[in-house]
Amino acid sequence: MAQEVDRPTYQVGGKLQRSDERDNVFAREALLPGSPEEIEYHSRHPDLVNVDRRLAKHFFGTLPGHSRSRSCSAGEALPESVFGSVAALALPDVVDGPVAAQKAGIDPVQMARTIKAIARQLRASLVRIGPLNPAWVYSHRGVWPFFDDYPPNPPAFDGVPAGYQGLEYGDPIEIEHRYAISMGFPQTPALIGTSPSRLSSFEIGRVYAASALVAVELARYIRALGYPARAHHLRNYGVLLVPVAVDAGLGEIGRCGYVINKALGTNFRLACVTTDLPLAVDKPVDLGVQDFCEKCQKCAHNCPGRAIPVGDKVEVRGVRRWQIDAEKCLLYWGSQGAACAVCQVVCPWSKPSAMLHKLVAEIATRIPAARRFLVKADDWVYGATYKRSPAPDWALNQCDLNSSRSGE
Ligand code: SF4
Ligand code: SF4
Numbered sequence: 001m002a003q004e005v006d007r008p009t010y011q012v013g014g015k016l017q018r019s020d021e022r023d024n025v026f027a028r029e030a031l032l033p034g035s036p037e038e039i040e041y042h043s044r045h046p047d048l049v050n051v052d053r054r055l056a057k058h059f060f061g062t063l064p065g066h067s068r069s070r071s072c073s074a075g076e077a078l079p080e081s082v083f084g085s086v087a088a089l090a091l092p093d094v095v096d097g098p099v100a101a102q103k104a105g106i107d108p109v110q111m112a113r114t115i116k117a118i119a120r121q122l123r124a125s126l127v128r129i130g131p132l133n134p135a136w137v138y139s140h141r142g143v144w145p146f147f148d149d150y151p152p153n154p155p156a157f158d159g160v161p162a163g164y165q166g167l168e169y170g171d172p173i174e175i176e177h178r179y180a181i182s183m184g185f186p187q188t189p190a191l192i193g194t195s196p197s198r199l200s201s202f203e204i205g206r207v208y209a210a211s212a213l214v215a216v217e218l219a220r221y222i223r224a225l226g227y228p229a230r231a232h233h234l235r236n237y238g239v240l241l242v243p244v245a246v247d248a249g250l251g252e253i254g255r256c257g258y259v260i261n262k263a264l265g266t267n268f269r270l271a272c273v274t275t276d277l278p279l280a281v282d283k284p285v286d287l288g289v290q291d292f293c294e295k296c297q298k299c300a301h302n303c304p305g306r307a308i309p310v311g312d313k314v315e316v317r318g319v320r321r322w323q324i325d326a327e328k329c330l331l332y333w334g335s336q337g338a339a340c341a342v343c344q345v346v347c348p349w350s351k352p353s354a355m356l357h358k359l360v361a362e363i364a365t366r367i368p369a370a371r372r373f374l375v376k377a378d379d380w381v382y383g384a385t386y387k388r389s390p391a392p393d394w395a396l397n398q399c400d401l402n403s404s405r406s407g408e
Contacts (some may be wrong), residue, residue: 003365004283008246008288010253016135016318019240021142024171025326029055029334030196030372032099032144035167051327058334078198079339082205089212089236092167095219103226108316112280118221119183122214125268126184126261128282130248132177132274135318136240141171143237149265167236175230175238177274180280181218183263185211189352192267193389196304196333196340204269204339208234211271219273229275241270243319249282252289256299256308256343260289262361265350266343287365289349293322296375299343305332308343334394346386348378 021027022041028048031038033056038215038225053064088094095259119127191203215231232239241247242259245253249263250270262285300308307329313320332338344350349364360377363370 003286003288004249006283006284008252008284010243010246011313011320012318012345013315013320014031014318016133018135018139019317020139020140021138021173021237021357022400023262024142025330026053027142028052029059029330031056033346041078051331053331055327055334058331058337076198076337079201079205081364082202082209086205086209086212086233086235089209089216089233091141091233092236094216095230095231095233095236097220097223099223100226101105106225106227106278108379109280110340113219115181115222115277115279119153119181119214122217123185124183124214124271125186125364126250127181128191128245128248128250129179129181129279129280130179130244130284132175132239132244133247135178136236136243136247138240141167141169141173142236145406173238173276176228177276179275179279180239180244180248181273181275181279182241182248182250183218183271184245184250184259184264185214185271185272186264186268187344189345189350190389190392192341193345194391195275195342195388196336197388197391198338198390199341199395200341204341207269211269215273217307219275222273222277223274225277225340227275227277229277230270231273233271234269234377239272239274241272244272247269247284248264249285251285252287253321253348254289254299254347255293255297256303256347257322257324258337258344260287260347260349262349262365263353263358264289265351266273266347267345277320278358279374287361288368288371291368292349292364292371292375295372296348297312298346298348298375298378298384301384302346304342305342307332317367342386346374346382348382351378 028041029052031041031052033053042052115129116127185207187203187207190272191199194200207359212231212233212235213235219229219231232241242253242257245259251259254260254266256266259270260266261268297310300310303329307325309322309324314323316323329340351360360374364374
């Protein structure tokens with residue numbers, strides 16, 4: 001059972017400030033050097049030029065069709081298969097669209113049950129509904145693929161359709177929906193455990209692609225009922241998914257920056273739908289994660305990019321939380337030519353779903369005095385140091401699954 005509480009467990013230390021998506025490392029790595037967007041951004045942030053050039057070097061080195069790209073080997077083709085398809089689900093008239101003229105009559109309690117049932121049927125493992133705090137809406141659009149003539153644009157992309165706002169780089173984003181439906185999608189432990197590798201990149205992309213489709217489908221369902229709804233997924237976020245999910249009670253923010261869920265730990269990816277469909281909301285939860293992470297630090301000690309703090313929380317746009325160094329994290333991904341998920345794998349909350357793990361999660365939630373022992377016990381059982389899992393048999397013919405590339 002989730003331990004529901006009235007307020008989320010993150011501490012609000014000051015006035016909440018909206019995040020500008022252009023400041024996100026994934027937006028900055030995708031700034032094409034010399035492009036109008038890059039010149040404008042770095043005129044405002046000259047201190048970031050050098051690190052962003054290093055990020056961009058890795059990013060553009062992976063794009064097919066770009067002058068600096070290399071041919072796509074068998075291993076590289078795996079992540080390309082799943083990440084490439086998500087872009088098509090990010091087009092503005094796919095994440096959003098016209099709303100049916102006739103509004104269906106709605107009982108918010110019954111409708112919340114129906115929405116959760118449909119989301120699960122569409123293959124979301126976790127689904128909870130929260131109020132949408134306007135502070136979690138991005139202030140400006142920052143992430144590709146909505147630049148003209150841009151290599152990562154989806155196939156057949158011929159520009160942002162007229163009438164859509166908030167979807168081109170630098171556009172202000174205004175989303176006034178009242179509710180957010182947060183969904184979680186588990187990653188396969190055997191694949192994510194090969195991290196960082198082409199296989200872990202493939203698995204992360206596979207889950208993001210699946211989550212994008214579910215979010216798009218659920219938003220379409222709601223619009224067909226006569227209510228506005230917008231999907232948010234990997235390639236087209238309008239809101240910060242982590243605090244939105246925490247407000248809905250999907251879990252708590254951990255030291256590693258991911259949401260920790262009682263059943264899946266950190267081993268899942270998020271998508272969400274914001275809407276004005278009247279819905280009964282869920283409460284946030286207190287699983288004891290804040291105290292557990294104080295005692296644990298396993299992700300920080302194992303992070304190969306040295307990106308996770310061992311120290312205290314800091315204030316980030318009004319919220320006190322552990323803040324990872326996203327530049328170090330992404331530079332590490334770039335140095336490996338693959339997505340890393342070591343912090344997700346080693347987290348004691350992320351262990352495979354079994355009776356024992358459920359029992360341990362229950363004890364960790366309910367008995368604060370047991371947490372220090374459980375941290376130690378996780379080291380005894382699973383090891384204190386991350387060990388990469390072997391690739392499964394079907395992947396062994398992908399010759400360069402674990403190859404690193406230098407460039408730093
Ligand atoms: S993804 Fe890898 S590099 Fe990034 S914070 Fe997690 S463990 Fe560190
Ligand atoms: S590994 Fe430990 S410190 Fe890191 S998020 Fe998980 S519980 Fe928290």
